[in-house]
Structures are given as structure tokens and as C-alpha cells.
Amino acid sequence: MGTTQLESVPEPKYWHLKTVLNDALDSEFEVGEILPNERDLAARFGVARATLRQALEQLELEGRLQRRRGVGTTVAPPRMGVSVGPAAHAWPGAGRDAWETAGCVEAVPAAAIAALLGTGADEAVHTIRRARVMRGQPVAAELLYVPRSSVPGLSADLTPAAHAPAVLRELHALPLEGEDRAVELGSARAEDAKQLDRLPGAPVLVVTSRYYSAGRVAAVSVATYRADTCKLTFGDAGAFEVTHHQEDRAQAS
Amino acid sequence: MGTTQLESVPEPKYWHLKTVLNDALDSEFEVGEILPNERDLAARFGVARATLRQALEQLELEGRLQRRRGVGTTVAPPRMGVSVGPAAHAWPGAGRDAWETAGCVEAVPAAAIAALLGTGADEAVHTIRRARVMRGQPVAAELLYVPRSSVPGLSADLTPAAHAPAVLRELHALPLEGEDRAVELGSARAEDAKQLDRLPGAPVLVVTSRYYSAGRVAAVSVATYRADTCKLTFGDAGAFEVTHHQEDRAQAS
DNA sequence: TAGTGGTCTAGACCACGAA
DNA sequence: TCGTGGTCTAGACCACTAG
Incomplete structure (x- = not known):
């Protein structure tokens, strides 16, 4: 076919999710602000909680988020x-x-x-x-x-x-x-x-x-x-x- | 009770697993050697594959293992x-x-x-x-x-x-x-x-x-x-x- | 006590590499 | 084609924090 490949390498869900969340953190949240909990976020994006967590883990690794058990997930300040x-x-x-x-x-x-x-x-x-x-x-x-x-x-x-x-x-x-x-x-x-x-x-x-x-x-x-x-x-x-x-x-x- | 706490903070399975694997890598494997696949390892340790993977991910992060899709998991050389x-x-x-x-x-x-x-x-x-x-x-x-x-x-x-x-x-x-x-x-x-x-x-x-x-x-x-x-x-x-x-x-x- | 993130399970399907 | 690791699901229970 003469058409270009749409997605020869389909992007994993958690990767796309990470991008979406990263952009949202820039535009819709303040440093220190608390995010919705993981179960709500997963439901909102229509994915399993484990998949959402995979995205959150990466964002935490990059210093964008801070997660504390019993408290919640907050937007991290710059490193x-x-x-x-x-x-x-x-x-x-x-x-x-x-x-x-x-x-x-x-x-x-x-x-x-x-x-x-x-x-x-x-x-x-x-x-x-x-x-x-x-x-x-x-x-x-x-x-x-x-x-x-x-x-x-x-x-x-x-x-x-x-x-x-x-x-x-x-x-x-x-x-x-x-x-x-x-x-x-x-x-x-x-x-x-x-x-x-x-x-x-x-x-x-x-x-x-x-x-x-x-x-x-x-x-x-x-x-x-x-x-x-x-x-x-x-x-x-x-x-x-x-x-x-x-x-x-x-x-x- | 007068007895000491056995484990006031029970160790997560994947953490213990990581320690066991780390020791095994030192004593039973050579650099470049290929490990059993994840399904077999999980069965051998009596845990779910996801739990085993959590341990493997940490070991890979620490440079002890190298994992390649379609190939297998090998023992990494020193950094x-x-x-x-x-x-x-x-x-x-x-x-x-x-x-x-x-x-x-x-x-x-x-x-x-x-x-x-x-x-x-x-x-x-x-x-x-x-x-x-x-x-x-x-x-x-x-x-x-x-x-x-x-x-x-x-x-x-x-x-x-x-x-x-x-x-x-x-x-x-x-x-x-x-x-x-x-x-x-x-x-x-x-x-x-x-x-x-x-x-x-x-x-x-x-x-x-x-x-x-x-x-x-x-x-x-x-x-x-x-x-x-x-x-x-x-x-x-x-x-x-x-x-x-x-x-x-x-x-x- | 209620709500959060952390751990764990038992499946399923997919993408990739080698034979 | 087959076996590998990578992704994903839909649950469950636990540890911790705060009110």
C-alpha cells in the first residue's frame, strides 16, 4: 500500500499515560498539590490500577511525583x-x-x-x-x-x-x-x-x-x-x- | 509478652527474592550465563510471575542482570x-x-x-x-x-x-x-x-x-x-x- | 475507622529473536 | 514456529496515615 504506517510500533498504554499525566502536571496542577487516588485515576483513564501505577512509577523516578503510603500522591517540586x-x-x-x-x-x-x-x-x-x-x-x-x-x-x-x-x-x-x-x-x-x-x-x-x-x-x-x-x-x-x-x-x- | 518481635516489619516477598537471587548470581552463575525463564523461576520460588519480575527489575536496575525480549535473562558483567x-x-x-x-x-x-x-x-x-x-x-x-x-x-x-x-x-x-x-x-x-x-x-x-x-x-x-x-x-x-x-x-x- | 499507596495473584495476549 | 520477556487485567489483602 502507498499509505504510511500508522503505528508500526504501537505505544504501550502506560507510556502514553505517562505523557498525558506529565502534560497535565504542567498545566493543571501546582507543586505540592495532591492528585486523585490511584483507583480513581485508573478508572478515569480506563485502565487497570497496575497499568496506571506503571506510569506513576516512571514519573516518580523522574522526580515529577512523590507518593506516600497512607497519604497520597503529590506533585513534586523541582529537583x-x-x-x-x-x-x-x-x-x-x-x-x-x-x-x-x-x-x-x-x-x-x-x-x-x-x-x-x-x-x-x-x-x-x-x-x-x-x-x-x-x-x-x-x-x-x-x-x-x-x-x-x-x-x-x-x-x-x-x-x-x-x-x-x-x-x-x-x-x-x-x-x-x-x-x-x-x-x-x-x-x-x-x-x-x-x-x-x-x-x-x-x-x-x-x-x-x-x-x-x-x-x-x-x-x-x-x-x-x-x-x-x-x-x-x-x-x-x-x-x-x-x-x-x-x-x-x-x-x- | 516477653518475647522479642519476630518481624515487626515483614519483608516483602520480592525483596527477599531479590536477596536470594543476588546471592545465587554470585555463587552459582558466570557472567553472560543465561538464567531459567521467568515462568520457571516463578514456579520454582512459588510466587506469581509479577512478583518475580519485581525482583528481576531491581536487579537489572542495579546492573546485575540484563534482560532481552525474545532471548532471555543473562548475568550482566560489572559496570x-x-x-x-x-x-x-x-x-x-x-x-x-x-x-x-x-x-x-x-x-x-x-x-x-x-x-x-x-x-x-x-x-x-x-x-x-x-x-x-x-x-x-x-x-x-x-x-x-x-x-x-x-x-x-x-x-x-x-x-x-x-x-x-x-x-x-x-x-x-x-x-x-x-x-x-x-x-x-x-x-x-x-x-x-x-x-x-x-x-x-x-x-x-x-x-x-x-x-x-x-x-x-x-x-x-x-x-x-x-x-x-x-x-x-x-x-x-x-x-x-x-x-x-x-x-x-x-x-x- | 476510613482511605491511601504497597504487595501479590493467576491468568491473558503481544512483540521480538532465534532456529 | 516456538520460547522469551513486555504489557495488561481484575481482582485481593496488607501497612500506613490521618481524623
Whole structure:
């Protein structure tokens, strides 16, 4: 036939639904506004609830929606730009960063962490758990590993409350020579999820950083950022001022 | 009662299933090996196929599995470390990077891109579509936006084949003063998905870069990386040599 | 207690890839 | 043609939040 193909690859329902909802969010809803519940929405669009949920899941992954059990689905604000350095080479937690220390223990890290640190397989290191907070929301859960050899001046007996601050103080006194970073997609484990106020399995951006001093790795940080609410920024120039909504429209066009 | 709670928060089946499968992948399967099909696996674990798929989806998101329609589910190799600069300040595509130009047009970009570039809302810019290939696999689809004012020396009439190389040549001749970067989670649109050999909606890491020259934004790049197969690396030090499997075990411990 | 999202089931059909 | 993963349905029950 001489006619053009109408739809050689028929679009899945949930994909079309996602587009429709995305447009509706731009034109008919305000940030923070609550959507109709899933059963009503599914009925309104004439699909099964599971199909609707497939569309909602994608929109949540893209940071357009926020869903909370027992509450409802709300329109998410634009993603927060979160600087993850290297902003004028600095030790983690130095400066006026909103990091909150949640605890500190000395423990043998996982094999992969020990490999990054260059420590022995059975060597205990200072392990500091921290939370990063922006605009009153937790955005990241971090585990900071500091070998004992990096902070030799540490006094032997410390109260739990004094432990983390003392390690950080010693660490910040070292000359920082360089840093390394890697970013990959992961899913939140139970402990991190709790700290991030999300369910286990929520998508996160895992940032693994190595800090160098005296030609060695002086510390390693594994920080898991909420992928739905955060946009990680790198580099020395100013933060991107474009809003998330504009970027979405850019992608859609 | 004086007994401790057994499970105040009962673990979802798919979550437990994911753990079991993850361990099995480490101990009983080789990279590239094909798993039993979903119907058999579901029956073996005594769950519905949808529940099994929920576990498989998470494992695929974490880069442990690769699923292809009509073929089957295979054990994925460790994620590739992909450098996304700033590696000795360089224009995109300079050096021996495995970028393949797919096309080039002059078009008015989306409003968000125009805002990043600082161009007028109706101003056409050179738009180059490229693919980044590593180890024979496509890892990223990129759109590179170059305003006409950044490459004033460009001859007016160019054949389509000569267009992109000419723009890149002019761009690389400029002095690069700095760069900006942001990383966020997104889902692949149809065009990018095709280029990445994935289905639309596949999770991607969107890297937005601004390149500065003469105090202005000389080019903007929006690159979407396959989130399942890529680990983005930043910084000047050598690449992380830890394998993905080790990292997974580190997370799990 | 009522209403929300989260989990789970047992089916069905479709699109794709390989033989 | 056959087996695979991808989509979709119409239910059900559970966990959580708020009033």
C-alpha cells in the first residue's frame, strides 16, 4: 500500500499515560498539590490500577511525583541541585555543609572498601555514618571510612559522642591532595532508606569518593543520594539555574 | 509478652527474592550465563510471575542482570567505568574518545537549552547527535548544542556529511575556560533508547554539561548514559579499579 | 475507622529473536 | 514456529496515615 504506517510500533498504554499525566502536571496542577487516588485515576483513564501505577512509577523516578503510603500522591517540586564537589578541594563535611553525624564505630569494612582504602582485610577503620540535609529534607546517607593510620593523633579512649568529631577534626587537619569520584545508580538498602525517609529499594545515586593525602587514600566516602529529589552538580562554576520543569519540557520536545 | 518481635516489619516477598537471587548470581552463575525463564523461576520460588519480575527489575536496575525480549535473562558483567571529565579540560569529543557522530542539523532548541546557552528563544543552533561507544557497546546518546556565534568562521553551505565535523573543528579551536556539570536520573526517550539499544523508559543518567569560552557558554551537551551498564567517573586520578561485584557485596554487608 | 499507596495473584495476549 | 520477556487485567489483602 502507498499509505504510511500508522503505528508500526504501537505505544504501550502506560507510556502514553505517562505523557498525558506529565502534560497535565504542567498545566493543571501546582507543586505540592495532591492528585486523585490511584483507583480513581485508573478508572478515569480506563485502565487497570497496575497499568496506571506503571506510569506513576516512571514519573516518580523522574522526580515529577512523590507518593506516600497512607497519604497520597503529590506533585513534586523541582529537583534540588546538590553540589558534590570538587568545590575548591575540601574534606567532606568541612565548611558550612549541612551534614549531621549519626554515629561512629570502629569496624572492619567490607572487602571492597578495604581495597579502596588499601587497608588489610581484617583491619578495623573508623566508620562514620552521616546524613546530609537540605531545606529541611534528608538528601543523602553517607558512610565515611577513615583508617586509623590517617588519624594517628587520635586519643585512645573517646566517648561515643566525642568519637566522630575527633576523627573529623584530625582528618581536616591533613593536607588534601586530590579526590576521585564515581556515580552510579543503586537501590537504597534498609538502613539508608530509613535515613532518607524512603522505602527500601528506592532509587539512589551512589557517589563513591576517595580522598588522597600524602600519596595515599586517606578516606573513602560512600554517599547515597535520593535519585528522585536530587540533581548532583559538579564543577567550580555556579549552579545550574534552570528548573527541573523546564528541563523536562526540553527532554519532551 | 516477653518475647522479642519476630518481624515487626515483614519483608516483602520480592525483596527477599531479590536477596536470594543476588546471592545465587554470585555463587552459582558466570557472567553472560543465561538464567531459567521467568515462568520457571516463578514456579520454582512459588510466587506469581509479577512478583518475580519485581525482583528481576531491581536487579537489572542495579546492573546485575540484563534482560532481552525474545532471548532471555543473562548475568550482566560489572559496570563499565566511564570518564565524564573534567579530564584535563577538554572539549567534548576531542582526543581519542569513542564518539560517533550520527547527524547534525540547525534547529531552534528547547527553551531550557536556549536558557543554558543564553541564546534567543527563536535562535537556531547547531545540534549534533552523537553516540558514545565503549567495548563495542553504545553507552551514551548525546545532543551537543553549539550556537552559531560560537563558531563564526563556519562556511555557509556545507554538505550534511561535512556539517558536524566542521562545527566540531571550529569548536575545538576555541580556548576552553571551564566546564559545569550536573547528573540526574531520567528515563530514556524513544530516540535515545533506540540509540542505546534499550526500550523506551529505561533508566539513564542524564549528564548536562556547559562549556565556557570567552566568558560565555560556548556549548551545551546533554548526554544520556545507560544507568544499568555505566558507572560515571569524575576527577583526575586513575579510574576506580574495584569491580562491580565487590561493590555489591560491600553494599550488602 | 476510613482511605491511601504497597504487595501479590493467576491468568491473558503481544512483540521480538532465534532456529 | 516456538520460547522469551513486555504489557495488561481484575481482582485481593496488607501497612500506613490521618481524623
